[in-house]
Amino acid sequence: MALPEALAGVVVSDRCCGCGACAGVAACGRLEMRLTPEGLWQPAVSECTNCGVCERVCPGLESPAPETAAPLGEHLGACVGYSTDERERLRGSSGGLATRVLKALLESGQVEAVVAVRASEDGERLFEAAVLRTSEEIQAAAGSKYYPVEFSRPLQELRASGERFALVGVPCVITALHHGRERLPWLQRQCVALIGLACGHLVSTHYTAFLAELSGVRAEGLSGAEYRRKPGLRSAVDYVFAARVADGAEGRELPFVTGRAPVTLWTARIFTPGACFRCADLFAADADLTLMDAWLPEYTADRAGTSLAVARSEAMRDLLEAERAAGRLHLEPIAPEHVVRSQAGALASRRVAAELRSTGAREPLSLRWERRRARLSNRLLAGRGPRRRLGIAAIRAWMAAHRAWNSIWRLPRRVAGRLKRLVLGPGKVRT
């Protein structure tokens, strides 16, 4: 039997983000998540009993479209800072705040388990959402994984165990769990804290496979990846991607800097799932606490990394304050408008999505083209052999053209800058 009608509609219309919440809560127990050749998770069912529970959490059916005037959503305050534990901060993507908060929740006994994303050893995927029960496990799961992750298995496990838990996830996952907490008694009882990560967009598994190939690691031999390695770098925006094979050998490190593959593919949304093009929720408005990078010039100079935190529940505000008072977090208040300013790039596309959602207008041609290009890229890389090779060659050719176009486009600005320097002398020109 096929998926329940509403869920099937979400999948067919490309609004499924692959979070797996549906399969995690379904009463039938027959709904499962499958990794498609396009490198994205999708629900599938062997025999649907029409229990309707899966539809009560799906973020593709209804998700928040925050007012464009208040993109941060409801909150009690914002702060900027980092973990004072060097290991947490340096292994963390930004300031290690997520890792510290998850550990604090566990160590204080507020939760018995945490759902975070760790390296997987099942051979099918590189990363998985898993139930973690020790601080060491939480520490090992630090760092952002730009890789599709589904949450069905940990949710099923926690429902069976009855443990109280905290979950860290991107906005669509948080919305699904937020719905679950409002509508399903077991989640209301057990899901104590939702820690949201601000999210520009997701990517398919092919993003990682493609970068691995560029770094000299064949996709078939890929056994692990690190997206934000940072020791020894000049600033917080200066991090690298590294791919690993089974014996631990690594490919060439690829810097995450403008004009290089990791950033070019990311900002052009080449491997992005369709659902992200319609998502208006950058700041995980349904979370109890939202964390993100402090992408502001006053903080990026500190290469160890700094996070921004937006507290939306009293419990989370108190937890941050307690960790600060105990000296485990360095935190200072920050005005919400600076938090919004830190995400100017990603916010632009979210505003377009929010506008389209509220007016019901048709996607502009440029957006439709971008979404189709993303789908085509995932399809081309889905196959093996010649089709895949053709896909890789086509994307490489596109990147080369993109680089060339950007250098031509920036040329007048560079020439103008040089002329100004010549006329006014050094130091008078803002770079």
Ligand SMILES: Cc1cc2nc3c(=O)[nH]c(=O)nc-3n(C[C@H](O)[C@H](O)[C@H](O)COP(=O)(O)OP(=O)(O)OC[C@H]3O[C@@H](n4cnc5c(N)ncnc54)[C@H](O)[C@@H]3O)c2cc1C
């Ligand atoms: C796909 C994606 C897109 C993002 N986009 C933005 C953005 O546009 N702007 C911005 O400021 N920040 C973005 N972030 C968040 C940012 O990368 C950091 O995660 C955030 O700043 C927290 O850093 P930290 O040092 O406090 O976290 P850490 O201490 O490094 O902990 C990160 C936690 O997140 C968990 N995690 C890692 N990957 C995932 C995942 N895919 N899904 C769910 N949980 C995960 C880890 O297991 C860990 O527990 C994004 C994160 C992801 C995963």
